[in-house]
Amino acid sequence: MTSLSASLVRGALTSPFKRAGQPDATVPTGRLTRPAAPVAPGPLAAYGRICGFAESGPLPLTYPHVLAFPLTMRLMTGRAFPLPVLGLVHTWIEITPHRTVQPTEPLELAVYADGLAPHRRGTEVTMVTEARVGGELVWESRSGYLSRHATTDAAASPRSAPDAVGDLPAVAEWRLPGDLGRRYGAVSGDRNPIHLHPLTARLFGFPRAIAHGMWTVARCLAEAGDGAELRSVRAEFRAPVLLPATVTYAADPTGGSFALRGAKGRTHLVGTVTR
Numbered sequence: 001m002t003s004l005s006a007s008l009v010r011g012a013l014t015s016p017f018k019r020a021g022q023p024d025a026t027v028p029t030g031r032l033t034r035p036a037a038p039v040a041p042g043p044l045a046a047y048g049r050i051c052g053f054a055e056s057g058p059l060p061l062t063y064p065h066v067l068a069f070p071l072t073m074r075l076m077t078g079r080a081f082p083l084p085v086l087g088l089v090h091t092w093i094e095i096t097p098h099r100t101v102q103p104t105e106p107l108e109l110a111v112y113a114d115g116l117a118p119h120r121r122g123t124e125v126t127m128v129t130e131a132r133v134g135g136e137l138v139w140e141s142r143s144g145y146l147s148r149h150a151t152t153d154a155a156a157s158p159r160s161a162p163d164a165v166g167d168l169p170a171v172a173e174w175r176l177p178g179d180l181g182r183r184y185g186a187v188s189g190d191r192n193p194i195h196l197h198p199l200t201a202r203l204f205g206f207p208r209a210i211a212h213g214m215w216t217v218a219r220c221l222a223e224a225g226d227g228a229e230l231r232s233v234r235a236e237f238r239a240p241v242l243l244p245a246t247v248t249y250a251a252d253p254t255g256g257s258f259a260l261r262g263a264k265g266r267t268h269l270v271g272t273v274t275r
Contacts, residue, residue, distance in 0.1 A: 025082035027113035027125060032071045036106040036133075039067070044103060046187045051215060052222035059101040061227040062218040064131040064139045065093070066188045068109040072127055073189075075111055076145075082116070083125055083147040087194060087204035089240075090213035091124060091144040095233040098138050101131070108132040114142070122148040148205065168250035168259050172223055176211060178244040184215045210240035216269050220258050223249050224273070235271035 039059065047053075053060045076085045101107070114126040124146045131139040177183075181195030193200035194210055201209045217235040221227055241247060241260075247268065251258040260269040 025116060025123075027082065027116060028075065028078065028080040031110050031112035032075050034068070034071055034109040036108040038106050039063075039103045041103070043187065050184055050187055051218040053218075054222075058228050059103050059105075060218065061095060061097060061221055061230060061233065062214060064101070064107065064109070065095075065129055065141055065143075065214060067107060068111050068129045068131070069189050071109060071111040072129065075113060076125075076127075081113070083123060083145075086192070087148065088192065089146045089148065089194070090237060091119075091146045092234070092236040093141055093143045093214070093217060095141045096139070097227075097230060097232075098136075098140070100228045101133065101138050105133045105138075107138075108135075118151065119146055120151065122146055122151060168252055168257060170248045170250050170261075172249045174219070174247050174249065176241065176243055176245045176247060178209070180211055180215070180243055181209045184212050188212070188214065190214070206240060206242070208242045211243055211245070213237040213269070216241060216260055217271065220249055220251075220260060220269065220271065224251065224255070224258065229275045230273050232274045233271065234273075235269055237269055238267050241268050 044059075044063065045055070047063060047066060048055060048060060051060065051062070073085070075081060076083070076088070108131070110130045110132075112128050114128050117124050117126070124144050127143045127145060129141045129143070130137060182197075185191040185195055190212055194204050194206055195201070195212055196209055198208045201207070213235075216237070217233075220235075221230075221233065239262075241262065245262060248261045249258070250261060255275060256272060258271045258273070259267055261267050
């Protein structure tokens with residue numbers, strides 16, 4: 001059994017015994033690492049196809065997150081992690097590439113938890129991922145994951161969103177199939193039940209399976225093109241994309257902001273980039 005599969009099984013077994021919202025909850029203080037290893041061409045090509053990235057060129061800006069996901073899952077399913085991993089919802093991500101990374105460069109990966117925060121819908125944990133080449137920090141990200149539960153803290157709120165993007169012009173329309181969550185899960189290893197099937201999604205309060213947040217931001221960045229120019233990316237997942245769906249990618253012509261909108265103008269994702 002692979003380490004990721006083992007983590008998924010452990011998460012299914014331990015989640016029922018964890019309760020989010022405990023006032024004295026803390027995150028584990030250590031970090032998990034993976035020694036430097038080359039990027040496997042086959043999985044990288046499959047990831048590029050499903051997200052729309054070019055077949056050649058630098059490593060896609062979002063791919064280190066995927067490579068480090070087994071470490072993230074191992075940490076979040078550990079006994080010391082306070083939140084149940086099943087049903088966790090990815091709420092935001094900030095990516096900082098310090099330089100372009102080539103697929104031939106062996107990456108050393110590290111992940112750690114950087115604290116809990118109240119959220120109007122529950123409790124949110126911040127996870128940090130770092131990628132190094134020969135000891136040099138070449139890429140890092142911070143992500144928020146929400147454990148939904150009842151809360152009486154009316155002041156709790158999500159992180160502040162990027163600037164309003166309601167007037168951004170439409171660039172492309174995408175029809176997303178009902179099995180997108182299963183297909184992306186097979187490529188990324190993220191087989192959270194909320195993404196896989198309507199039945200398993202309903203167990204966590206969603207009427208249908210929802211698209212992975214990381215697929216939506218990756219697809220938007222692939223459409224934007226030339227990720228080698230980007231110095232930072234910030235994206236927030238405003239509303240889940242219920243599958244199947246038709247969505248519209250919108251972007252500032254100057255390249256500063258982007259969004260993913262659904263039916264009736266509902267905003268699923270907002271983001272900003274700096275170049």
